[in-house]
Amino acid sequence: MALDFTGRVAIVTGAGGGLGRQHAVGLAARGAKVVVNDLAAAQAVVDEITAAGGEAMANNASVTDFAAVEAMVQQAVDAWGRVDILVNNAGILRDKSFAKMDLADFRLVVDVHLMGAVNCSKAVWALMNEQKYGRIVMTTSSSGLYGNFGQSNYGAAKLALVGLMQTLSIEGAKNDIRVNCLAPTAATRMTEGLMPQEVLDALKPEAVMPAMLVLAAEDAPTRTILCAGAGTFEAAHITLTGGAFIGLGTDAPEQLAARLAEVTDRTGEQVPQSGAAQGANEVGKAMAAAQAAAPAR
Numbered sequence: 001m002a003l004d005f006t007g008r009v010a011i012v013t014g015a016g017g018g019l020g021r022q023h024a025v026g027l028a029a030r031g032a033k034v035v036v037n038d039l040a041a042a043q044a045v046v047d048e049i050t051a052a053g054g055e056a057m058a059n060n061a062s063v064t065d066f067a068a069v070e071a072m073v074q075q076a077v078d079a080w081g082r083v084d085i086l087v088n089n090a091g092i093l094r095d096k097s098f099a100k101m102d103l104a105d106f107r108l109v110v111d112v113h114l115m116g117a118v119n120c121s122k123a124v125w126a127l128m129n130e131q132k133y134g135r136i137v138m139t140t141s142s143s144g145l146y147g148n149f150g151q152s153n154y155g156a157a158k159l160a161l162v163g164l165m166q167t168l169s170i171e172g173a174k175n176d177i178r179v180n181c182l183a184p185t186a187a188t189r190m191t192e193g194l195m196p197q198e199v200l201d202a203l204k205p206e207a208v209m210p211a212m213l214v215l216a217a218e219d220a221p222t223r224t225i226l227c228a229g230a231g232t233f234e235a236a237h238i239t240l241t242g243g244a245f246i247g248l249g250t251d252a253p254e255q256l257a258a259r260l261a262e263v264t265d266r267t268g269e270q271v272p273q274s275g276a277a278q279g280a281n282e283v284g285k286a287m288a289a290a291q292a293a294a295p296a297r
Contacts, residue, residue, distance in 0.1 A: 003217045006031030009080045010216070011072065013063050013120060014090030016041025019139075019186055019205045023087050026209040027216070028054035032085065035059050035076045063090045063116030066123070073123045083124050085216045087137045088117035088161070095150045106153040113139075113157035114164070121168065125177075134177035135216045138165050140225065142183055145236050162225060162238070169223040170274060178222035180215040183236060184208040185229025202230045239269040240278055245285040 010027045014020040016038030028034045028049040034056040036042045036049070042058035049056040059075060061068035076083050092112050094105035117138055128134025143151045144158025162181055169179040186208050187200035211228035214220065225236040244262045246255045256263070272278060 002030075003213050004031055005085075005217075008032045008084040009035075009076055009082050010085035010087065011035040011037060011059075011076060011083060011120070011124070012087040012089055013037040013116065015045055015087075017045075019184055019208055020087075020089040021045050022205045022209045023089060023212050024056065025049060025052075026206075026213055027085070027087075028052070028056055030213070033080050035072060037061060037063070037072060037090070063088075063119055064111050066119045069119045069123045073127065077127070082131055083127055084131075084133060085135045085137075086120055086124050087139075087212060087216065088120055089137075089139050090116050091139065093151075093154060095154070097150050098152045101153065106156075109153040110157045110160075113154070114160045117161055117164065121164070125172075128172070128177045129175045132175045134172065134175070135220055136165075136168065136172075136177065136179045137212055137215045138162070138179070138181045140165075140181040140183045142185065142227070145183060145225070165225075166223060166238075166275075173222065178220045180220065180222060181225040182208070182212055182215060183225060183227040184211075185227070204230075207231045237271045239266070240272050240281065241266055241269045243281065243285065245289040247286075247289070 005027055008031070010032045012020055012024040012027065012034060015024040015036045020038065024034045024036045024045055025048065029052065034049060034054070036045045036056050037059045038045070039060055039062060042060060046056040046058045057075065057079060059072045061072045063069060073083055090112060092109060094101075094109050096105070121136055124134065124136070138161040140161045141154065141158040142148070143155040144162065147155055165179045165181050168177070172179055185203055186205045187203045207230055208228040211226045211233055215224065215226060227234040227236055241264060244259050246252050246259065249255070270277070
């Protein structure tokens, strides 16, 4: 079945070019009314959408300015009555090795990527709860999931978005607010000069857009991390191994060191449905060990 966004209202941040432009154009092409947010190039994308018969409006708010973000959401509500979809895409790079990185650049990247997504999500949260419908897509990154040299600031912010997604998806479930993460690999303004041209040619931003549409659709999953690049799609998971009960003896550190391979063995690992699952696994193993050690009656 074709994904249809007719009647839906979407906000896409950082949508003046690259991935954000593709997201905005893709949503509009399938019927959504789109707020195109970008500091500079929003109107050009709006013109492109309207020329193709779609409906869009420009907004130049910085995602780091919560009052401006609230005004952006109100702009959408005033025009179209609701906000159904938020794609948190705005971002910047300030790459340097951690040894050479200025802390101001670390804070700036965290402020734009993490706090920008927090600001935008907070600004739509009450509205989505009230209308009992919402789709929020966070833009994470392989740099956050797996690390990348010179991107400690970017990676920290991007993995933090996964943590934000995990909790918001739990809190939003009762009102059909589904929250997911997209981990794109694409050639954008931020990646120019960082990869060989033949690689950049394969990593077209439009190859990522299908994953965003799936995560923003009415039948979207929730708490899913979709990876996308060059027409390939994967899912990433934060998992928990079965572990081993070691106890509280004075030699526990030595026991843990000796059995670390057992603790880290991924056989039978699980994807917990909440943070409480870790505690449940630990307490369960402790109780089983206690029962096994108890004298028979």
